[in-house]
Amino acid sequence: AQTVTQSQPEMSVQEAETVTLSCTYDTSENNYYLFWYKQPPSRQMILVIRQEAYKQQNATENRFSVNFQKAAKSFSLKISDSQLGDTAMYFCAFMSFNRNTGKLIFGQGTTLQVKP
């Protein structure tokens, strides 16, 4: 069974600095998708970034980028130039390509506090 682990329950960063959130996963499959979702306090969960496992190039979205290490089964999220609006809970998630069920398996989440 696939599992996703986020080992940092809480993190903080000063505004304008860079922070990296860790995520590891376990799977025996070769084709899958990985996601980072952001859930601001009392607000809707939104997609931050998506990575296809067959792509070697790391995904980037503006200030957000990932370090995808397939052999190590690691998928960390780097937030550059942190802003107060980045304060949120961040979830790492895994989806199998082969099973085609749409089942997302989430990690426990990391609460990020951006300090002014």
Next chain:
Amino acid sequence: ETGVTQTPRHLVMGMTNKKSLKCEQHLGHNAMYWYKQSAKKPLELMFVYNFKEQTENNSVPSRFSPECPNSSHLFLHLHTLQPEDSALYLCASSQESRDTQYFGPGTRLTVL
């Protein structure tokens, strides 16, 4: 309304009540999902519907009964719930099952 909407946003019910949660997506998607988000636990997938057909039931107790009358609407019927069922219930949708899921704001359920 745009995106994925959920009603009600908050619900308090007794263990003997029957209530329903509603989800509507305005994105033209074909797949819809129910998730449960409890404190200090990862989000758990409950049900998946593809083209109105249930394709995944993640061993959910029968006191939770989903209904998907069309690709735009998803309901979760609740009856005889337990206090441990108190949680945030999130609905999501995606174009197809392998595509990115878009989430609604959730319904905060409290079972007394």
